[in-house]
Amino acid sequence: MTKAYINGISCISAQNTIDDSWYFDTITPANGDYFSAIEPSYKDHIAPNLIRRMGRAIKMGVTTANLAIIDADAQKVDAIITGTGLGCFEDSERFLLAMLDNNEQFLTPTSFIQSTHNTVGSQIALIMKCHDYNFTYVHRGFSFESCVLDALMLFEEGKETILVGGIEEHTPNFVTLNRRALKLQIQDTTMPIHQSTSNGVQLSEGSTFFLLSKHKSDKSIAAIDGIKTLYKPKTSEDIFEKLIVFLKLYNLTLSDIDVTLMGFCGNQHFDKYLNELLPKLTTNTAIASFKNLCGEFYTASAFAMWVATKLIQKQQLPQSIVIAGSEPKHIKHVLVINQYGGVNYSFMLVSQC
Amino acid sequence: MDALIEKLKKQIIEQLNLAEVNPDEVSADSPLFGEGLGLDSIDALELIVLLEKHYGIKIEDPKDGKVIFQSLRTMAEYIKAQGKG
Numbered sequence A: 001m002t003k004a005y006i007n008g009i010s011c012i013s014a015q016n017t018i019d020d021s022w023y024f025d026t027i028t029p030a031n032g033d034y035f036s037a038i039e040p041s042y043k044d045h046i047a048p049n050l051i052r053r054m055g056r057a058i059k060m061g062v063t064t065a066n067l068a069i070i071d072a073d074a075q076k077v078d079a080i081i082t083g084t085g086l087g088c089f090e091d092s093e094r095f096l097l098a099m100l101d102n103n104e105q106f107l108t109p110t111s112f113i114q115s116t117h118n119t120v121g122s123q124i125a126l127i128m129k130c131h132d133y134n135f136t137y138v139h140r141g142f143s144f145e146s147c148v149l150d151a152l153m154l155f156e157e158g159k160e161t162i163l164v165g166g167i168e169e170h171t172p173n174f175v176t177l178n179r180r181a182l183k184l185q186i187q188d189t190t191m192p193i194h195q196s197t198s199n200g201v202q203l204s205e206g207s208t209f210f211l212l213s214k215h216k217s218d219k220s221i222a223a224i225d226g227i228k229t230l231y232k233p234k235t236s237e238d239i240f241e242k243l244i245v246f247l248k249l250y251n252l253t254l255s256d257i258d259v260t261l262m263g264f265c266g267n268q269h270f271d272k273y274l275n276e277l278l279p280k281l282t283t284n285t286a287i288a289s290f291k292n293l294c295g296e297f298y299t300a301s302a303f304a305m306w307v308a309t310k311l312i313q314k315q316q317l318p319q320s321i322v323i324a325g326s327e328p329k330h331i332k333h334v335l336v337i338n339q340y341g342g343v344n345y346s347f348m349l350v351s352q353c
Numbered sequence B: 001m002d003a004l005i006e007k008l009k010k011q012i013i014e015q016l017n018l019a020e021v022n023p024d025e026v027s028a029d030s031p032l033f034g035e036g037l038g039l040d041s042i043d044a045l046e047l048i049v050l051l052e053k054h055y056g057i058k059i060e061d062p063k064d065g066k067v068i069f070q071s072l073r074t075m076a077e078y079i080k081a082q083g084k085g
Helices: A056-070 A088-101 A110-113 A117-128 A140-156 A172-180 A236-248 A272-281 A298-315 B002-015 B041-055 B064-068 B074-082
Strands: A004-012 A079-083 A133-137 A161-168 A206-213 A222-231 A261-264 A286-289 A322-324 A333-340 A344-351
Touching: A004 A056, A004 A140, A004 A298, A056 A088, A056 A117, A056 A206, A079 A117, A079 A140, A079 A272, A088 B041, A110 A236, A110 A344, A110 B041, A117 A133, A117 A161, A133 A140, A140 A161, A140 A222, A140 A298, A140 A333, A161 A298, A206 A298, A222 A236, A222 A298, A236 A272, A236 A333, A261 A272, A261 A298, A261 A344, A272 A333, A298 A333, A298 A344, B002 B041, B002 B074, B041 B064, B041 B074, B064 B074
Parallel strands: A079 A133, A079 A161, A261 A286, A261 A333
Antiparallel strands: A004 A206, A004 A222, A161 A206, A222 A344, A286 A322, A333 A344
16 A cells, blocks of 8 residues: 655644644643643634634644644645544534523524534635545544545545544533543553553543655655554454554564554553553564553544654654653654554554655 | 614624624624624524524514624614614
């Protein structure tokens, strides 16, 4: 399958990733069981007449999409592909609450129009005047992975430049409901996330966009070699076997991987298979976590890909994310192994180009 | 009439999330659409709902909106004419 060259990136997350100079130097801790995204002043990025109708997911998405395009110095894109687990949750909630509060009368159009999952992708298209391919994947823990897979296939079909992103927003009501369902838990930060004995996660949100190109250029930071998703694997051995086969597709073995980013979320049940995999992966590679920085959400794997791209760009592995192994001399191949809810597992291979 | 115009101004700014707009800079006679506040067709629907929700006025023919929503003053005059202001 065709490689995808990453020419531009931008990320809004629970860390100050929107600041291009940030590189794991100042770590912002969670607020209890929740990480809020560190958002920029949107007035600097979006026209005021557009901002007033946008919920946070749209503002985060439009801003990061725009910055990724600027980062890549791209003039146009052939496709816009977005992934989100919950979509524009704030506007969905606002519309439903208005229905309840007003006895299903006096419903206004704005929050309804803005509430659909594909609003972010469509707003980006309207601003960019891009009338080409526009698709939104709402596949829970595979939402972002589906975007990347689609982009790789579109390159096979002849597209040249594709904007890909993962977006998630939460509302106070959503956090409260998850808290009541005991899905959230404050993590013990004195121990690495993979050793957590918690039964919950620290929820979070964010938006990460990548400007991908079929062709390598002087703007190319790294390349996505490939991606693989596994739904409800039966055992960790099953995951390991499929990982070996996945790497073999790119003529690689585990010993070729310089850094493995693992999606430990702090929930001991969801992290079980990743913990079982850990001893098999630590022979030659440094192991790092990322959800201790970005929290857990459906499209956290987009944050992981941002970290992988930055590691290759900076050639430096920050100690704040290392959980095993030593710093490699050179970072050529970064492997992301993510899991969401112990159900959605994925491999993403990002390499120097 | 002036009190109703001021009330309408605040309701429109809140309903349309015009956080950037300074109420003192919006005159009673400046156009709501195009120039002036720069509202668009989605805002027109919001204004129709606003009139129904806050003043109990239902605009049956959307063509009437062109006249009613010219400015804050025309809106206020229409509300008064309906005996609702």
